[in-house]
Amino acid sequence: MSGPARRLCSARIGGRWFGLPVERVQEVLRPSEVTPVPQAPAGVAGLLNLRGQIVEALDPRVPLGLAATADPRACMHVVLRGPDGPLSLLADEVGDVIEVPEEEAEPLPPTMDEPARRLFSAAARGRDGLLPVFDVDRLIEAGSGRRR
């Protein structure tokens, strides 16, 4: 259906580019100190001090089935608007905001693995190929090891 274009923030994680709905992105931060939380679920990389507010940093590699980030302190932070407040997503690189007209949003390729599929809401055709677009709420749930 035609309609307003979707604007996506692009981020490179583990060698691939992904999209995030821009309305869920609060800001992007440079690499910062991340304090680990011992015994926390694997997807929780640690805590971040965001202007006096403590924000959880999630490592999206874990729900994606990849090995956890070796050094969270070297990563960029995409600060998302989560259901309970801001949350940071670790990324290797943050790219441009791209605009994808609604018609060009595509369903996910059937070749994508089942657990990972649940993390995405759609795919967008970006400059360099298909860009899986994260479903932010599901990603947060998976990354933080929330059980329901």
Added chain:
Amino acid sequence: MSDAGFDEVVHEFVAEAGEILARLESGLVALERSPEDAELLAGIFRGFHTLKGNSGFLGFARIQETAHAAEALLSLFRDRRARPDAAATSALLEAVDRVRALVAPVASGGAEAAIDVTPLTRRLAELAGAPAAAAEAADAPSEKAEPPAPADGTVRVDVDLLDRLMNWVGELVLARNQLLQQVSTSGDGPGQRAAHQVSTITSRLQEGIMKARLRPVGQLLQRFRRVVRDLAVACGKKARLEVSGEGTELDRAILEAISEPLTHLLRNAVDHGLEPEEERLRRGKPAEGRIRISARQESGHVVIDVEDDGAGVDVPKVRERALRLGRIDAERAAGMSAAETLNLIFERGLSTSDAVTRVSGRGVGMDVVKTQVERVGGTLELRNAPGHGLTLRIRIPLTLAILPALIVSARGGRFALPQGSLVELIRPGEGAGVERIHDAPVYRLRDRLLPLLDLGALLGLAGESSAASTIVVLKAGEEPFGLLVDGVHDTEEVVVKSLSPRLRELDLYAGAAILGDARIALILDVAGLARRARLKTEGGAAASAPRSVPAVPASRPLLLLKGGDDGRMAIDLAGVERLEVFPPEAIERVGGREVAQYRGGILPLVRVAEALPERRARRRAGPAGEPGPVPVVVHRQGDALVGLVVEGILDILDEPAGAERPSSRPGVLRCVVARGRVTELLDVGRLMEAGS
């Protein structure tokens, strides 16, 4: 609509009405129980009278009529022409509710609600036994000039302003911490002095603001008397509410947040927990059910207990229901302990009530209550005594913002410990003094055994703990324990931030702190640590290892003893004060009883072996065949201490659920199987009597 002056009067009216209505509510409930209390009655009368006057002045006719009708009924009581009974009280309470509803839209719209009050005023008039007109006439002569309520030196402050003040102070503290750090390294004399002054003033300001936000929990608890009363009436049961610890203060925001969960818990207690009158009588309980709410502060938390003396939770029934609903499979059900099964009631829809009652509805979620409590950073625990009642414990961290904390390090990580839980610091030389009981490290501190936790190991941090560890002695509840850390740094006042519920579930961290250098240190949850040290904290029995479900077993910790003839006995750890070892010469005989001098007093002694006549004990012989040192368990029963002379002290463990046999032997409560051996659980109270 109205000019500014009128607006302000209206706002005053609304605020004052709210206060009066709250007082009326608790007053009416109290009056029902003590109808002779003239002063109480006068206060209630005054309340309605003031409402009538104020609302009349502002033209709120319905409020005025309702208050007037209530007054008429009350004057009957005041003139002793009738006594306040349940019907009258219910009607008057309804009047309170009605006025509340009428007042509700006033603040925003300037007009009272469009509710028809005629049925209510008519009912009140009927109860007053006189037609409305006559009641009005009777009212006139009894109107006196009521003295104004005494001023109490307080002001009302907009809560938003308080919230903002709180935030600003938080930021000020952060900035102050950074300033102090900068100044201490720069060695700037006058700068340092000024910085320290700023620091002192900041601390005072912070204390003041935090205090301003505190409200005594009693306000809330008093309202619950009415809730319980109404619930009891609705359920056709008899119940009363006892309240203690009303002076305990809580941050305003938290008070608001727990009001709903507490109401739910009360509803559950009256509706599901308390048995109907006949059943209670049959079980030998008093006809009137008792619900007790108590509040107290403990190591950085406010602990609120809701306890009922009803039937408790029927654990097998919960298991059955969970199986039937497909929540667990048969295999899992078989392997679950009583404690784990009990925790199932925190899952949605697992209330064991089959009837949808008018009051509670189906399974009005314990899961909802738990979520609400966790949302403010609190925890909810259960202690079940089937047949005797249920206790629910809400534990909420005290004011959110600022905490004096001791910074410690373990294997490279830095953590904060609330100063309030700190007892002392010990540097054992090279591990001397660290002993083991069944592989658990303990430290002998002035003849007391302190369980130890290695922080680095507990958190699974990489590396080895340093040989030069320090023991931080902490206390959460009654028994202290020791935390082994690599290093102890300074104390800092840290700004506390709460963690997400999933991180709180780990039962390790109470929050996160931003330190003076803007880095983050996790604040350790002392109560959670204590649980791991296998101690009795006031929150219930200890879990021996962190589990993914924050289960708090309802079992109690026991002290395992060697009985005579190599038998096994145990006593409830709750009453145990200390484990002592007396030299044989310390035991004296006075008037046919054995006593010992202990801590400036005289400690009566009871030889457990002899109090249980069937067991013949051999005196423990020392190397020369003489009686050797005597192990004594110092036990507290109320205000008195008594020393229980035992054969030997073995261990501390949780009372196992499962195989149990009541014992017919006097002095023994029941037998349990512990560590693979049949163990008698002693009734200390009886032993003490037997020994005297």
